[in-house]
Amino acid sequence: MIDVIITGAGPTGLMLAAELRLHGVHVVVLEKAPQPTPVVRALGLHVRSIEIMAQRGLLERFLAHGKQYRVGGFFAGIEAPWPDRLDTAHGYVLGIPQTLTDRLLEEHATELGAEIRRGCALASLAQDADGVTAELSDGSRLRARYLVGCDGGRSTVRKLLGVGFPGEPSRNDTLIGEMEVGVPPETVAAVVAEVRTTQKRFGVGRVGDGPYRVVVPAAEVAEDRSEPPTLEEIKQQLRATAGTDFGVHSPRWLSRFGDATRQAERYRVGRVLLAGDAAHIHPPLGGQGLNLGVQDAFNLGWKLAAEVRGWAPPGLLDTYESERHPVAAAVLDTVRAMTLLVSTEPGPQAVRRLLTELMTFEEVNRHLVGKITALDVRYDVGEGHALLGRRLRDLQLKRGRLYDLTRTGRGLLLDQTGRLSVEGWADRVDHVVDVSEELDVPAVLLRPDGHIVWVGDDQADLLDRLPRWFGPAGPAQAQG
Numbered sequence: 109m110i111d112v113i114i115t116g117a118g119p120t121g122l123m124l125a126a127e128l129r130l131h132g133v134h135v136v137v138l139e140k141a142p143q144p145t146p147v148v149r150a151l152g153l154h155v156r157s158i159e160i161m162a163q164r165g166l167l168e169r170f171l172a173h174g175k176q177y178r179v180g181g182f183f184a185g186i187e188a189p190w191p192d193r194l195d196t197a198h199g200y201v202l203g204i205p206q207t208l209t210d211r212l213l214e215e216h217a218t219e220l221g222a223e224i225r226r227g228c229a230l231a232s233l234a235q236d237a238d239g240v241t242a243e244l245s246d247g248s249r250l251r252a253r254y255l256v257g258c259d260g261g262r263s264t265v266r267k268l269l270g271v272g273f274p275g276e277p278s279r280n281d282t283l284i285g286e287m288e289v290g291v292p293p294e295t296v297a298a299v300v301a302e303v304r305t306t307q308k309r310f311g312v313g314r315v316g317d318g319p320y321r322v323v324v325p326a327a328e329v330a331e332d333r334s335e336p337p338t339l340e341e342i343k344q345q346l347r348a349t350a351g352t353d354f355g356v357h358s359p360r361w362l363s364r365f366g367d368a369t370r371q372a373e374r375y376r377v378g379r380v381l382l383a384g385d386a387a388h389i390h391p392p393l394g395g396q397g398l399n400l401g402v403q404d405a406f407n408l409g410w411k412l413a414a415e416v417r418g419w420a421p422p423g424l425l426d427t428y429e430s431e432r433h434p435v436a437a438a439v440l441d442t443v444r445a446m447t448l449l450v451s452t453e454p455g456p457q458a459v460r461r462l463l464t465e466l467m468t469f470e471e472v473n474r475h476l477v478g479k480i481t482a483l484d485v486r487y488d489v490g491e492g493h494a495l496l497g498r499r500l501r502d503l504q505l506k507r508g509r510l511y512d513l514t515r516t517g518r519g520l521l522l523d524q525t526g527r528l529s530v531e532g533w534a535d536r537v538d539h540v541v542d543v544s545e546e547l548d549v550p551a552v553l554l555r556p557d558g559h560i561v562w563v564g565d566d567q568a569d570l571l572d573r574l575p576r577w578f579g580p581a582g583p584a585q586a587q588g
């Protein structure tokens with residue numbers, strides 16, 4: 109029997125597959141598309157996702173393909189300087205097209221031994237006490253202990269589970285594509301600047317040295333958004349919105365997207381879980397969907413691995429939903445607020461001016477950037493020190509950087525006292541004795557996702573905390 113079937117080889121499914129493989133879990137990823145899509149949706153990674161890549165030794169690869177920007181303006185496009193004193197060693201936005209992010213994550217997952225089966229669509233599923241039976245669209249069947257739906261906003265898994273997806277429906281569709289233009293760049297820039305004063309869902313701009321990315325409102329909400337628009341439809345909408353079609357030609361790809369905002373009522377039904385867009389969708393303002401999905405996968409991976417490997421303490425897997433559902437709900441709210449702030453109506457414009465003023469206060473700016481970058485995420489891991497539940501930044505230690513020590517995906521005790529021990533959990537938790545000028549507590553215990561679950565210097569207190577996250581002491585028992 110397979111340990112975990114993942115449906116969907118988007119960024120969420122691929123990140124999850126890699127995280128599971130770090131713990132030796134047998135993973136099969138089912139992807140209905142025979143080839144990776146050429147459609148470029150997300151254009152970058154925010155701080156927390158960049159940190160995640162660093163935690164798994166992937167940052168070099170991403171930096172080699174992306175561009176670093178230290179820019180404000182991610183909160184509803186309000187111009188503001190990049191805040192000082194962000195709690196991170198990776199304080200920038202990494203511009204990288206989603207097609208590359210997907211490719212790098214797929215490489216990482218396959219290097220670790222994940223099996224990705226393209227051209228395989230999940231059609232139905234049934235679960236019982238021991239596992240999940242997945243039926244593919246060709247009628248073949250697979251059996252696994254767990255199945256995770258990372259199959260995007262129109263998730264088959266979510267629908268098969270009958271999990272509600274409440275929220276607001278799409279009211280406005282937008283057409284998007286990459287293509288060439290037939291007019292000089294200055295003409296494009298002048299028209300775009302003029303149109304964007306009243307229409308924010310519009311843009312014609314070059315991505316690096318590549319073709320132009322065209323974004324334009326659609327005439328109506330589509331019945332079936334998987335059907336791409338034609339070039340003629342794009343031209344017609346450009347003329348309707350900007351008075352010119354810029355002579356666009358030679359499209360690389362064309363697509364459309366809606367602005368629905370929805371969240372799954374539950375992230376887990378028995379042995380089946382949901383992550384990424386399958387669990388939450390929202391308009392792309394602020395550029396957070398991919399980031400949120402990667403971060404879901406990072407939270408879920410080690411917990412599901414612990415369950416499969418047999419060392420998960422009771423309730424660990426359920427903390428995936430209790431931790432990640434509120435995070436996505438907060439992002440959805442931020443996006444709702446940003447959607448109003450980009451409206452050109454007088455009321456929202458007045459609120460926007462007010463917020464623009466407020467953002468000149470460093471603390472307000474940092475607070476809002478914390479929402480976009482996910483640096484504000486703090487899980488409820490119990491009362492105590494202010495660091496509890498937060499992820500630890502990439503500290504400079506005597507021997508190097510902290511994140512270079514977290515590539516195995518195990519827990520980590522960072523011990524500045526040299527007097528502590530994780531004996532009994534050594535197969536799940538690494539013990540690093542080192543010091544950092546950036547850490548003013550004696551020791552911290554990190555989960556595999558880098559979140560802090562214990563702070564202190566008392567061995568008895570540590571022994572009390574370890575089982576809560578890493579199960580009982582002694583060699584981990586593999587199930588099955």
Ligand SMILES: Cc1cc2nc3c(=O)[nH]c(=O)nc-3n(C[C@H](O)[C@H](O)[C@H](O)COP(=O)(O)OP(=O)(O)OC[C@H]3O[C@@H](n4cnc5c(N)ncnc54)[C@H](O)[C@@H]3O)c2cc1C
Nearest residue numbers: 116118119120140150151230260384385395396397398399
């Ligand atoms: C125009 C646009 C711009 C965006 N910009 C940003 C941005 O700047 N930053 C950001 O963070 N996010 C952005 N997003 C959002 C981002 O693209 C998504 O949030 C992200 O792709 C979600 O990843 P995922 O892996 O959860 O789902 P997906 O990427 O949708 O992947 C799901 C996969 O599941 C497969 N699948 C579906 N059904 C089945 C089935 N039955 N069986 C097998 N496989 C199946 C699909 O083929 C697909 O490959 C943008 C979105 C749009 C539309």
